[in-house]
Amino acid sequence: MIELNEQEKRLAAKIKRLKESSGSHSPSIFTIAQKLPELQIKVDACFLSNPYATELFLNYLKKDLIDSGKLRDVLEFYPSQNSVIADVIAQYLNIDAENIFIGNGAIEIIQAVLHNFVGKKLIVNIPTFSSYYEFVRADTQVLYFQLLKEKQYALDIERYIKFVKDSKADSIVIINPNNPDGGYINYENLRYILTELKHLSNIILDESFIHFAYENKQYDLVQTEQLFKEFPNLIIIKSMSKDFGIAGIRSGYGIMSKDKVASLLHNGYLWNSSGLSEYFFRLYVQKYFLQEYEKIRKKYISQTQVFYNNLSKIQAIKVYPSMSNFALVELLDKSTSADFVTKMLVKYGIYTRTCNDKIGLDGEFVRIASRTYEENEIISNAMKDLFL
Numbered sequence: 582m583i584e585l586n587e588q589e590k591r592l593a594a595k596i597k598r599l600k601e602s603s604g605s606h607s608p609s610i611f612t613i614a615q616k617l618p619e620l621q622i623k624v625d626a627c628f629l630s631n632p633y634a635t636e637l638f639l640n641y642l643k644k645d646l647i648d649s650g651k652l653r654d655v656l657e658f659y660p661s662q663n664s665v666i667a668d669v670i671a672q673y674l675n676i677d678a679e680n681i682f683i684g685n686g687a688i689e690i691i692q693a694v695l696h697n698f699v700g701k702k703l704i705v706n707i708p709t710f711s712s713y714y715e716f717v718r719a720d721t722q723v724l725y726f727q728l729l730k731e732k733q734y735a736l737d738i739e740r741y742i743k744f745v746k747d748s749k750a751d752s753i754v755i756i757n758p759n760n761p762d763g764g765y766i767n768y769e770n771l772r773y774i775l776t777e778l779k780h781l782s783n784i785i786l787d788e789s790f791i792h793f794a795y796e797n798k799q800y801d802l803v804q805t806e807q808l809f810k811e812f813p814n815l816i817i818i819k820s821m822s823k824d825f826g827i828a829g830i831r832s833g834y835g836i837m838s839k840d841k842v843a844s845l846l847h848n849g850y851l852w853n854s855s856g857l858s859e860y861f862f863r864l865y866v867q868k869y870f871l872q873e874y875e876k877i878r879k880k881y882i883s884q885t886q887v888f889y890n891n892l893s894k895i896q897a898i899k900v901y902p903s904m905s906n907f908a909l910v911e912l913l914d915k916s917t918s919a920d921f922v923t924k925m926l927v928k929y930g931i932y933t934r935t936c937n938d939k940i941g942l943d944g945e946f947v948r949i950a951s952r953t954y955e956e957n958e959i960i961s962n963a964m965k966d967l968f969l
C-alpha cells in the first residue's frame with residue numbers, strides 16, 4: 582500500500598483522535614470537515630444512501646414547498662398525528678392503518694420495540710448494525726448468532742433455525758439485506774424461516790436496505806409487507822433514510838400487530854414526526870413520484886453492480902457478495918482497516934468506514950458505499966492507485 586508523507590501523517594493522527602472520541606457510529610462528514618478544515622473531502626463513501634433519490638426529493642421539495650411559499654406552514658404548525666400519517670401510507674402498502682406505526686427515523690421504532698415488546702432473550706446475528714444490541718433493556722439478554730466467514734457471512738438457514746429453537750429466545754432480529762455485509766435472504770427462504778419460527782413472540786425484520794435488493798433481471802422491488810398478514814409475530818421496520826437519501830428528515834415506519842401499535846400510541850408517540858417527514862410520506866404515495874423514483878432506483882442498482890465489479894478486480898482486497906448499496910471489503914495485504922480509511926481520506930479525499938468496531942468480523946474489513954457513477958469512478962480509481 583502507498584505510504585503517507587510527513588504532512589499527511591500529521592493529518593492522519595488528528596483523524597485517529599476524532600474517530601476514537603465518537604463511539605460506535607463513525608463521525609459524520611460534517612464533524613470531520615469542521616474539525617479538520619485542511620482536509621479536502623471529495624466523496625463520502627461512508628454514508629449509505631442513494632444520492633439520486635436525494636436529488637429527486639429536493640426537486641419536489643423546492644417546487645412544492647419553497648417556490649410555493651408553503652414551507653412556512655410545514656415549519657410553523659404541528660405535523661399530523663401518528664395515526665393520520667399511518668393512514669396516508671396504509672393504502673399504498675395495502676396494510677391497515679392500525680398496523681402501521683410512524684417513527685422519527687427507524688431508530689425510534691427499534692428503540693420502542695426493544696423496550697416494549699422484546700422479552701428476556703433476543704437473538705442478533707453478527708456482524709450487524711449495533712443498535713440492536715446496544716439499546717436493549719437491562720433485563721434482556723442478547724444471544725449472538727455468528728454468521729460465518731467461510732459462508733461469506735450469508736445466513737445458514739437450517740443452522741439458524743436450530744439455534745433459535747434451542748435457545749428458548751422470545752425474539753429475533755433479521756436485517757435484510759444485512760448491514761455491514763449486504764447478505765440477502767430471498768423471499769422464499771424468508772417465508773420458510775417465518776414458517777419455522779411461528780412460536781416466537783417477535784420476529785423483527787429490518788428492511789432498511791430492501792430497495793437495493795432484487796430477485797429478477799428487471800430489479801423489481803421485493804415486497805414482503807403481505808407476509809405480515811400470515812405471520813402476526815412479524816414486526817417489519819423500514820427506514821426511509823437510505824433508499825430515499827433523506828436521513829436528515831427522520832422518516833421511518835413499522836408494520837406490527839394492532840395491539841402493539843395501539844400500546845405504543847398509548848405511550849405518548851403522538852407527534853413524533855416532523856412537518857418535512859409528513860410532506861415526504863404524502864409525496865411517497867403519489868404515482869408520479871414513485872414512477873420517477875423507480876427509474877433512479879434501478880439506475881442506481883445497475884451502476885452499483887458496475888462499481889462492485891470494478892472493485893473486485895483489485896487483487897489486494899476481497900469484495901463480499903452484496904445485495905445492498907454498500908460492499909464489505911476485506912484487506913488481504915496485511916494492512917489495517919484504520920490505515921486504509923486514513924489513507925483514503927488523506928490522499929484522495931474519500932471517506933470510508935472501518936469495521937474494526939463491529940463484533941463478529943474476523944480480519945481487516947472496511948465498508949464502502951456506492952455513490953453516483955462519477956464518485957464511484959473516483960473511489961475505484963483511488964483504490965487501484967492505493968494498492969498499486
Ligand SMILES: *Cc1c(COP(=O)(O)O)cnc(C)c1O
Pocket residue numbers: 685686687688689710756760787789819820821822828831832833
Ligand atoms: C441506518 C439504519 C437504521 C436507522 O435508520 P433511521 O431511519 O435513519 O433511523 C436502521 N436499521 C439499519 C439496519 C440501518 O442501517
